[in-house]
Amino acid sequence: MKYDLVYLSEAQSDIQNAKKWYKSKQIGLEKRFVNEVKKAIQLIGNDPFLFEARYRDTHIVFTNTFPFGVHYIIDKIKNRVVILAVLHTSKDSNIW
Numbered sequence: 001m002k003y004d005l006v007y008l009s010e011a012q013s014d015i016q017n018a019k020k021w022y023k024s025k026q027i028g029l030e031k032r033f034v035n036e037v038k039k040a041i042q043l044i045g046n047d048p049f050l051f052e053a054r055y056r057d058t059h060i061v062f063t064n065t066f067p068f069g070v071h072y073i074i075d076k077i078k079n080r081v082v083i084l085a086v087l088h089t090s091k092d093s094n095i096w
Contacts, residue, residue: 001079001080002082003042003045003048003074003079003080004078004079004080004081005044005045005080005081005083006080006081006082006083007082008018008082008083008084008085010084011070011071011083011085011086014044014085014086014087015034015037017064018033018066018068018086018088019033019034019054022024022066026088031062031063031068032066033066035052035069035084036063036065036066036068037063037066037068037070039063040061040062040063040070041061041083043061043069043093044059044061044070044072045081048072048074048081049074053063057074058071058072058073058084059071059072059073059074060072062089067088067089067090068086068087068088068089069087070083070085070086071083071084071085071086071088072084091092
């Protein structure tokens with residue numbers, strides 16, 4: 001079954017903030033970061049059930065190169081995946 005991807009504004013903000021930080025460290029690094037996040041989200045889009053729920057009903061897929069996790073829930077009723085946050089692994093996932 002195909003699921004639509006929906007991003008909370010907080011998740012978009014997480015990506016933008018991390019992108020700015022990586023850009024300040026090295027030109028072009030922000031593009032590599034965004035590509036890694038896109039790859040992780042593509043995995044979710046292909047099969048959202050591939051990754052187990054870590055807490056409550058929230059699933060996490062981690063990027064390969066950067067220490068970030070994409071946190072999402074699956075809304076089976078509306079056939080959509082909601083991207084809740086894109087957090088650095090050192091951050092407490094309960095902050096949102």
